[in-house]
Amino acid sequence: MSDALAISPSRSNAVRRRAAILGVLALVALALVIFGPMFLSRFSINVLTRSMIYAILAITVDLLWGFTGILTFGQAAFFGVGAYATAMLLTHIGSSPTLISLALVLAILVPVVLGTIVGWLSFYYGSTPIYATVISLVFPIVVTQLIYSGGTLTGSSSGMVGYSGLPFGLEGFFRLSGISLVVVTLGALIFVRSDSGRILTAIRDNETRCAYLGLNTQRIKIMLTAVLAGVAGLAGFLYANASGVVAPENTSFVFGTELVVWTALGGRGTILGPVLGAVGIDYLSASLSGELPFLWQLVVGTLFVVMIIFLPNGLAALVSRLTRRGRGEVVAGAGPELVSEAPRHHVKMVDGPLLSIDKLEKSYGSQKVLADITLDVAPGELVSLVGPNGAGKTTMMRCLTDGKESSGGVIRIAGKNIAGMVPNQIVALGVGRKFQVASVFESLTVAECLRMARASLEAPSFVAASDTLSLPPAAIEILQLTGLDQLLSTEVSLLSHGQKQSLELAMVVALEPRMILLDEPTAGLTKAERTTIGTILKKLTNELGFAAILVEHDLDFVRDISSRIVVLHQGRLVLDGSVDEVVNSDIVKTIYSGGDHV
Amino acid sequence: MTLLLDIVTTAAILFIVSAGLLAIFGVLEIVNFAHGAWLTVGAYCAVVTGGLGLSPWLALPLAFVAGAVLGGVTERLIVRPLYSRPQDAILATWGLGIIIGQLITLGFGRDVQFTENLLSGTIHILGTDYSLYRLFALAAAVAIGLGFALLLEGTRLGLSARAVIMNQSLARALGLDTTRIRFVTFMIGTGLTALAGVLLTPLTSVDPTMGVAWLIGSFMLVMVAGSSFGALAVACLVFGGAQVLVSTFISPILGGITVAVLSALVLRISSKGFARV
Structure with a gap:
């Protein structure tokens, strides 16, 4: 090697x-x-x-x-x-x-x-x-x-x-x-x-x-x-x-169900379990079928039902519970070597705005959730999308990452109309999305999650489990700031809420997108975690030229980091301006104090 | 004319066989893969009443009670722990089907059993002589359909069940005892399925594996129908009709897979199937 x-x-x-x-x-x-x-x-x-x-x-x-x-x-x-x-x-x-x-x-x-x-x-x-x-x-x-x-x-x-x-x-x-x-x-x-x-x-x-x-x-x-x-x-x-x-x-299909029974009894997700399950049960069936044919089937059936209910991972799970360590506990310091890799610039640069929305509309039947949204976002901007609950913020994020969502208008990303595109095609245009509830892979390790983010950029090996993990510097910095770099071989299900949020952000950044969409990235985070995420976002946009669109309720946070604020209210874009313009506007005060409708 | 009657009565039989599965899937969102076993249990209730020399009609209430009691035990022991794992529920109920099938084999042997006909002979209708029993099956299907409609629209349980179908967590938040609603629904569904098993006896041979053949057809119909009995009736008519036509004009063997193939295609085109009807 x-x-x-x-x-x-x-x-x-x-x-x-x-x-x-x-x-x-x-x-x-x-x-x-x-x-x-x-x-x-x-x-x-x-x-x-x-x-x-x-x-x-x-x-x-x-x-x-x-x-x-x-x-x-x-x-x-x-x-x-x-x-x-x-x-x-x-x-x-x-x-x-x-x-x-x-x-x-x-x-x-x-x-x-x-x-x-x-x-x-x-x-x-x-x-x-x-x-x-x-x-x-x-x-x-x-x-x-x-x-x-x-x-x-x-x-x-x-x-x-x-x-x-x-x-x-x-x-x-x-x-x-x-x-x-x-x-x-x-x-x-x-x-x-x-x-x-x-x-x-x-x-x-x-x-x-x-x-x-x-x-x-x-x-x-x-x-x-x-x-x-x-x-x-x-x-x-x-x-x-x-x-x-x-x-x-x-x-x-009855034989097909038998295969599933053997796999389940042996232990799904273990390869060896199903092999032993199939060989063992088929052999025993053949040996015992002479003496007690129906009784044996009865035993297998009963065992199967009991197993599915009480031991869904089969007999192999019993064995591995006794022998396997490592998974299931926090492992500090272990894991693959982090290697900083120069950004690939795999997304083609174009002139003009990175994101251009023209008269976007979304309706469910006669109910209009979004209407007449027109907005441009340029590289380096950090645009915050604010507005009360039900204003259509999350719906708008969905429309930006799924070309089948919108019901009218045109969305262009890097000059390309995304109508009809599915998420993975839109991601290939240079968009990364962070969900409101941390969306990670619970049974993978931190390192494996990050590797998934790189899988669309460099084809992973079919044979080897790599000893190194190449990530762009920005992603590594997030890991270091949040301490995740010490937890690379820890299973994600053991991480805290804040750590999962940070991990997801690192995964999105590891994709090397040019535009990041974040849906309430600070929800449920501590003050310190919030500050860390704010620092990271500012750096990504100011220094590295990412564009970011942020849905956020915390107006103080928004004021601190945004370069521009867009206000949505009842599915319409009511204000689009600099931080000062928006924060001091009467409209925002009215909306947030629950005053009359605009 | 016979063709038309065949279509309508075939649809009726399909409806009878799948109604119990639909009730359970609609409310519990669990596919009861032991459905075939309950049909078999029902059919063997007919065998038992025949063996005791009782009227074959007595098999109907007996099957309903036996199916419902067995269903209650199953819901409590097998289905309830698996609500959050619907895939595993499919497997566990399939396993239960194996168990029931083997128990029946141990009790009655694996040979084909004969039962007394509920109704025999033909009747002159629409210019042709037609099996009286198949027409009775049509009436039974209509009765079951109307029965469910009454139950859903006219009773407190039906109202609660509809609430659970629409929004389970909200129903629970409103103080509905969803656990009990599921329990009762499962019992009604399995009781009805066993009853359907009795109704099948004049039409098919009775043996420990008879249910499996019906399982897939009803499973597919329920997938297409979602949680609506109206949609199930439409699906039975359309696919049952197609099955009769294919069997008559092309090949009975291909007729046997018509329902499954058409259901799969309909679901591929629209994942809601006929549920919007």
Whole structure:
């Protein structure tokens, strides 16, 4: 590693130790699956081959549901499509090494294409999580019914059997499935700990914040669905070869729910938990089904319900609660090295005002919330938006960051009309938004949150968890002023309200926007914290040339830091002037003292 | 003419089957994925009354009571801890469905059971001979729909339920006992579902997994209908009609997925579905 010098020794040791543990575990697992067949009965080899293929599916469910928060029952269908693609090709066209390779390619490619379609259907701007679950139910049902109506092409309800696939024996397939499982598990473990992998958790925690950090979360989820459909298809290929038979049940949503049950029992969001859950339960099911078939299902069902209610993170959570430290407590001083990075100026500069609003209007039915707002903001200005509750301040902020919000008028940012744009596109124009209630990622560390803010600027690694954290100087200064630089590896859920507000501000600044929108950044803060934020904002605008728009109730604070004040009242812009002009105007006194309407 | 009757009665059956799920989803905002299990429980109530040599009509009140009691226990033990985790509630109720299915299998075996017909024979209507029972199902659907309308519009519980549907936190702030409203709604919803299970027995074979087939269809219809019984009726008519047409003119197998596919498409276009009706 080129930047090895920058790594603090304790952290680099920890990283190395973790890699070593992972490597040893992988080797042990490989040894188990390679030498296992020598000690196992024929029955066990047979069942475990299947269980290990199912475990690959459980990993894909865990990545989607456990890590990203997308509850899916559809992985069974991708698995089934992969299995059927293999069986149909080998049955109807014939079997040769070339055709088997072709079957492998198709078994991955077809699910990837279908996964892209399913992803596109499930994830669009404004889609709800339950809708994705709905689609994940419909998809396997459609696939299953198509197989039933496929006649001899798909074997209909009796499935397909009697094709010849890979020329491996019982033990060969056991080893092949085992090695595949170890590889997929290792890949998944490395991925979820990498900088890219943390994006999945960020999406689960707070998708809105992801979008306002410039990440196209819909596209990320579609890509994830497509890739994991391919992995499920690969498992289908293995299954079709190893079992020599495919049946409509392999694609059904009921099988999809079983995958979720295994994942839940093993422990969602842990990769290893679902693997052990799938292998353990499927193996036990097969072993016990002879003696007490229904009772066993009853036990699994009961365990599942109890687990979901009392131990939602599964058995793995019990284990990690006993062994894992670090997370769940405040860690001072540890974490990646902060590296100051020269601003990138990734946003194209244009002449003219940074923000230009022309006759903005927003109405709900006949109720006009904003009308005839016209306003320009230039770089270096700190514009405060004041007005009583219900004046339309927050609505206006929303209109500025979501091109689908306004109902009339034109908003241009850096000369570009934002009509119809979604938040992450607007962020790419150089806008950063800080929400009223601190919007951060609760289960990530401080450093990981900041890294998310950089993810749209520099593609994070799929493999490595970086030892350094490059941020623009302004963001680092915020961290130092607020003491967050000492808490980089502390989980965000442990921070105080004020620390979260500061962290969000640092994240927004780390985006390197040219305009920052802040909705009541000082609400609920102590006097000292308030002063710190004021100092930072002044510096950002005066010295660094950011434009800032601030919604604020605290008029003293506004007076101290603003370069200009805009007054909204009942959805209209009633005053726009310098601090002195506005503060001494009669209109403001009237509005704030609750006098008659303007 | 038969086609028209098929459409209307199919819609009626869909409505009967999904009404209980809708009541629960509307008020509790929880998807009861054990819905299929309650249909099965209801159907086995018919099996029990048949086995005891009682009139098959007695199965209706028996199923309602059994479904409601079971629903009360479920709400208290499983659903209530999961209000803040709707995704987990889907999973826990699905797990409960597995449990109920296995218990029924242990008690009755996994074979198909036969029940006595509630009504048999045909009736001459609109120039054709048509199944009397399907027409009865239509009447039952109308009765259930009107019953809910009366309950919602005319009773104190209905008023409270509507308040909870509109704004739960406000309803609680106004002093409504939302916990009790949810509890009672869940019991009514599950009781009604078990009742629907009895009504299904003449139309479908009775076995421990019979409910699953109906679960997805009703789930999709409820997603489209939101919390409105009017919207559910419209959705049942439109999608049920499409299902009958596809089954008749294209393929019965594709007919089976019509409701699910159309619902998904409608939701993709408008996330509120038919809820504005």
